[in-house]
Amino acid sequence: MVAYWLLVVLVAIVVRYPGAFTHANESARANAALDVFDREVGGGNSVIPDQALLFAARGSIPADGTFTVAMGAPQEGWTDLTVTFAETFLRYFLLPRRTAPDARWILCFGCDRSAYPGAAVEWEGDDGLSILKRVP
Amino acid sequence: MTAATARRIAAAIIAVPLLAYPAVVAADGVDFPSAVDCVRKANPGETAPLDLVFGRRDTPPAANELLGRVRAVGYLDAEVRADGCGRWKVIYDGITSYPQGASSVAEARGAGLEAWLEIQPP
Amino acid sequence: MTVRAIAGLAALNLGLAVVGTSFLWAARGLPRWTDVLRLSGLGYLLGVAVFGVIWTQLLVVGVPFGGWAVLATLVAATGVCGAVGVRRGRSVPRGLVGPPTGSSLSLFVTASGIALVGLLLEALFRSARLQSLQAFDAWAFWVPKAKAIYFFGGLDEQIFTTSAGPTYPPIVPILDAAAFHAMGSVDVVTFHLQFWFLLAGGVAAIAGCLYRHVPPWALWSSLLLVLVVPRFGEGLLTPQADVLVDLLFVVGALQLTLWLRDGQGWRLACIAALFAGAALTKREGLLYSALALGVTFGASWPRRRSAWPRLALVAGIVVAAAIPWRLWYRAHDITGEAPPSLGASASLHRALDSLRLSLDVLFDVSLWSVVPFVLLLALAAAFVWGDRRLAGFITALLVLLFLGGAWVTYSYPGLPITANEALNPIVRYTGALVLLAGVSMPLLVGSAWEDGPEAPP
Numbered sequence: 001m002v003a004y005w006l007l008v009v010l011v012a013i014v015v016r017y018p019g020a021f022t023h024a025n026e027s028a029r030a031n032a033a034l035d036v037f038d039r040e041v042g043g044g045n046s047v048i049p050d051q052a053l054l055f056a057a058r059g060s061i062p063a064d065g066t067f068t069v070a071m072g073a074p075q076e077g078w079t080d081l082t083v084t085f086a087e088t089f090l091r092y093f094l095l096p097r098r099t100a101p102d103a104r105w106i107l108c109f110g111c112d113r114s115a116y117p118g119a120a121v122e123w124e125g126d127d128g129l130s131i132l133k134r135v136p
Numbered sequence: 137m138t139a140a141t142a143r144r145i146a147a148a149i150i151a152v153p154l155l156a157y158p159a160v161v162a163a164d165g166v167d168f169p170s171a172v173d174c175v176r177k178a179n180p181g182e183t184a185p186l187d188l189v190f191g192r193r194d195t196p197p198a199a200n201e202l203l204g205r206v207r208a209v210g211y212l213d214a215e216v217r218a219d220g221c222g223r224w225k226v227i228y229d230g231i232t233s234y235p236q237g238a239s240s241v242a243e244a245r246g247a248g249l250e251a252w253l254e255i256q257p258p
Numbered sequence: 259m260t261v262r263a264i265a266g267l268a269a270l271n272l273g274l275a276v277v278g279t280s281f282l283w284a285a286r287g288l289p290r291w292t293d294v295l296r297l298s299g300l301g302y303l304l305g306v307a308v309f310g311v312i313w314t315q316l317l318v319v320g321v322p323f324g325g326w327a328v329l330a331t332l333v334a335a336t337g338v339c340g341a342v343g344v345r346r347g348r349s350v351p352r353g354l355v356g357p358p359t360g361s362s363l364s365l366f367v368t369a370s371g372i373a374l375v376g377l378l379l380e381a382l383f384r385s386a387r388l389q390s391l392q393a394f395d396a397w398a399f400w401v402p403k404a405k406a407i408y409f410f411g412g413l414d415e416q417i418f419t420t421s422a423g424p425t426y427p428p429i430v431p432i433l434d435a436a437a438f439h440a441m442g443s444v445d446v447v448t449f450h451l452q453f454w455f456l457l458a459g460g461v462a463a464i465a466g467c468l469y470r471h472v473p474p475w476a477l478w479s480s481l482l483l484v485l486v487v488p489r490f491g492e493g494l495l496t497p498q499a500d501v502l503v504d505l506l507f508v509v510g511a512l513q514l515t516l517w518l519r520d521g522q523g524w525r526l527a528c529i530a531a532l533f534a535g536a537a538l539t540k541r542e543g544l545l546y547s548a549l550a551l552g553v554t555f556g557a558s559w560p561r562r563r564s565a566w567p568r569l570a571l572v573a574g575i576v577v578a579a580a581i582p583w584r585l586w587y588r589a590h591d592i593t594g595e596a597p598p599s600l601g602a603s604a605s606l607h608r609a610l611d612s613l614r615l616s617l618d619v620l621f622d623v624s625l626w627s628v629v630p631f632v633l634l635l636a637l638a639a640a641f642v643w644g645d646r647r648l649a650g651f652i653t654a655l656l657v658l659l660f661l662g663g664a665w666v667t668y669s670y671p672g673l674p675i676t677a678n679e680a681l682n683p684i685v686r687y688t689g690a691l692v693l694l695a696g697v698s699m700p701l702l703v704g705s706a707w708e709d710g711p712e713a714p715p
Contacts, residue, residue: 001639002707005632005699009479012628016486017374024381025161027492031388036173037220037257039447042390043397055257059217059224062196085398091421092402095444096409098416142362146369154376161384 047081047089049127054093056123057107060131063096066103072110077127082109106132174221178234178253185256186231188240190214190249192223199224209247220257229256260387263441263448270440271302271455273332278305280336281531283351284343286524290353296469299462303509304528306456306502307535308335309436310429311579314538317428318582322411325439364474371478375465378485379458386450386495394680396497399423404434405444415590425595427538427583430499453495460505461485464697467512472700473707483632484696489625489689499540504690506536507546511655512697514554518651523568530572534579541595542666546690547576549658557651611675612668616660619677619688626692633695636702644705652698656691663687 031039041051048054061067069087086109091099106116110128113119119132178186190206193199199216203226206214214228231237237253244251279294279301288294294301312331317323391397399421406417407428418424437452438444461481468477484490494501510532517525533551536543551573558565584595621630633656640649663684667673673682 001635001642002703005635005639005703006475006479008628008632008635009483012632013479013482013486016488016627017378017482020486020491021378021381024378024385024492028381028384028388031385031390034388034390039388039390040220042446043392043394052257055218055220059196059215085394088398091417092397092405095402095405095417137362139362142365145362146365149366149369150373150376153373154380157377157380 041093044089044093046079047085049075049077049079049082050125050129052125053107053123053129053131054090056125057090057094057097057105057131060122060133061094061097061105065105066098066100067094067105067107068099068101068103069107070109070111070115072108072112072128075110075128078109104134104136106134108132172221174219174223174257176255176257178237178255180234180238182234182253182255186234186237186253187256188228188231188237188244188251189254190226190228190244190251192219192225194223196224199226202226206249209244209249211244227254260445260448263443263445264387264451266440266442267437267448267451267455270328270436271452271459273329274305274309275302275459276305277308277332277335277339278302280339280343281305281308282524282528283348284339284346285527286522287343287346287348288351289349291351292354294351296466299459299464299466300509300528302455302459303463303505303535304531305335306433306459307506307531310432311531311534311538313432313436314428315579315582317407317413317432318586320412323407323432323435324411328436328439360474367474367478368469371474371482372465374482375461375478375485378482379454379461382457382492382495383451383454385492386454388447389450389495391446391450391497393496393498395423399426400430400498401434401446403428403431404438407431407435408438408444413586419587419590419592424590424592425541425587426499427540427543427580429535429539430497430502433502434497450495450497453497453501456502456505457494460501460509463505463509464512467509467516468697468700471516472704476700476703476707480696480699483627483629484693487625487627487629487692489685489692500686500689503536503540503543503546504693506532506539507543507550507690508693508697510536510547511550511694514550515648515651515698515701518554518557519648526568526572530575533572533576537576537580538583542662542687542690544576544580545662546659548573549662550655551576553651553654553658556654557647608675609664609668612664615667615675615677615682615684616664616688619684620660620691622677625685626688629692629695633699636699636706639706640702642706644702644708648701648705652702656694656698659691659694663691 037051037055038045041048041054044054045051057067067090069090071083071086074083087099090107105122106119108128108130113130113132116132116134119134121130122133123131175192178184188211190211191202193202196216203214203216206226206228211228213230214226216224216226219225228240231240231253234253241251241253275298279288279298281304282288282297282301288297309331312335313323316331321327391401402417402421406414410417413428418428433452433456434449437449441448465477465481485494510529513525513529513532516522517529533543533547536547551569555562555566555569558569619625637649637653640646640652666687667675667682667684676682677685679685
């Protein structure tokens with residue numbers, strides 16, 4: 001029975017090992033071929049419609065600043081994950097910047113800008129994305 | 137077979153594939169991403185959208201200090217942006233063609249600023 | 259950027275290995291440098307566990323986390339272990355080559371096993387080095403918690419109380435934050451290599467612990483099989499806590515198994531550290547540890563007078579390590595670690611569905627290949643021809659772990675009866691069972707080989 005155990009295990013290894021090894025190498029190649037921005041954003045590419053928002057937010061909001069996410073109705077170019085998970089992703093990506101309801105910076109996803117009277121548009125992208133800054 | 141010979145063979149069984157594999161892979165080139173990856177200098181004749189870049193700094197305050205000097209020269213629409221590789225760059229993104237950009241570079245250098253053209257990030 | 263980051267990560271993990279190896283030296287002594295090499299993986303995991311347990315307690319009481327604090331902890335922990343070792347009269351390792359063990363064939367089998375495992379780990383290193391952060395749980399809460407520890411120096415109340423999984427213990431975020439300090443920045447690409455180090459260390463720990471106790475063909479074939487099952491592979495590098503809790507628990511359970519065999523006290527020190535680490539890595543770490551210690555109490559009944567006080571001490575250390583974190587989140591009005599009514603209010607129908615789901619997941623070839631099937635073969639061989647007490651212990655542990663997984667599904671009414679990992683953790687939970695199977699099989703078939711009809715002359 002031990003010999004039979006060893007035979008089954010060895011056959012399984014012979015079947016599985018080449019695939020596992022090849023797959024790891026293919027992943028390595030695919031990862032190396034990624035654009036540096038795509039690699040940094042990672043899973044956020046499936047959530048945030050435009051990467052440029054992320055880098056603009058990083059550049060505009062100071063490290064000790066706060067932001068809030070204002071979500072409007074879904075727009076063309078958004079994914080199924082945008083409305084539900086955009087804020088979660090932004091909280092991760094923009095740390096150490098924190099979220100706060102009264103934050104100076106507003107990451108607007110097709111939001112109603114009239115809700116922020118006097119806020120200046122710091123950055124505007126496609127698909128209804130913009131960064132607003134409240135004047136103190 | 138002596139114990140010493142067996143040990144040498146065993147060492148070879150381990151060492152040969154573990155050294156050969158990285159060597160084979162490295163022959164294709166090994167990519168070590170660095171901050172330089174986010175510097176995409178534009179070549180003459182470039183048709184992609186371009187930025188006029190005045191410099192990169194490691195922190196936003198340092199970049200803001202450079203921004204102040206750039207705006208003082210007259211580039212009032214210049215701004216600080218993250219470059220995607222952990223640094224902050226001061227740019228002017230109103231460049232519509234390479235010839236216009238080249239001219240802007242010359243003008244900026246004439247005003248005492250460092251400047252060059254880069255392809256806009258996605 | 260990444261060369262410096264990789265060098266920093268390597269230095270951090272070397273530091274962890276030094277801490278753990280000095281722990282081992284103090285606990286058991288390391289007579290030869292070959293012993294140091296053989297047990298370096300176990301030393302590394304011990305270092306990870308000890309570092310994580312220490313920093314969990316320090317963060318709970320508000321000690322600021324930073325690069326210099328990490329370095330000071332590594333130095334201090336090594337120093338304390340060194341002082342204990344000196345007091346216990348441990349000698350410095352000497353000599354590179356030990357007495358010859360086994361035949362040339364065994365040596366070649368071992369070398370081939372190391373080469374094949376090493377090649378796979380090298381391929382996984384290449385994949386991890388430039389991996390982007392894709393896993394939802396990783397960017398939803400594991401990495402934000404790590405960033406919070408890195409940027410704010412502690413258990414930031416906003417991040418730790420409002421992120422998903424607020425009761426999840428903090429060892430992985432602590433390790434990630436230490437990795438960020440070692441790399442010099444929040445490099446969420448290169449830090450996937452931290453999980454490669456954990457995997458490589460875990461594999462080395464398993465191999466090193468089993469090396470002298472099982473035939474090499476049994477050890478390396480089992481290890482390779484587990485590494486190449488479909489669900490593992492690159493999934494082992496996902497920056498979450500599942501792999502680490504499985505490794506800490508399984509290596510601890512392996513030490514328990516060996517302790518039952520040889521009674522060597524130093525193993526209990528390792529078990530306490532590893533299980534304490536598991537309890538502070540994921541919530542199920544506490545469940546796994548409790549089940550393993552419970553089975554061990556039963557298995558050591560014949561010598562309970564000497565064994566039970568020691569096991570009780572180990573259990574006490576694990577519980578003592580786990581309590582402060584639980585007090586911290588209770589103090590921040592967070593609840594929900596345990597299921598409502600401990601599942602007592604659910605129906606028999608749900609119980610049967612949960613058992614069926616666990617069984618389906620365990621024997622799913624598309625997840626675990628033939629591992630559960632060859633495990634049954636190994637158990638049968640050990641029961642019939644090998645060490646029946648060992649087989650009984652492993653069987654009891656596996657059965658309880660299996661029932662534990664079914665209980666998790668059963669007792670949380672909100673968990674649907676599905677193998678979809680986004681909705682039910684049963685697949686991740688079963689990973690611990692499969693890894694334990696991979697670690698146990700060499701012992702089981704080894705005992706049948708030594709004592710059975712196919713035993714070598």
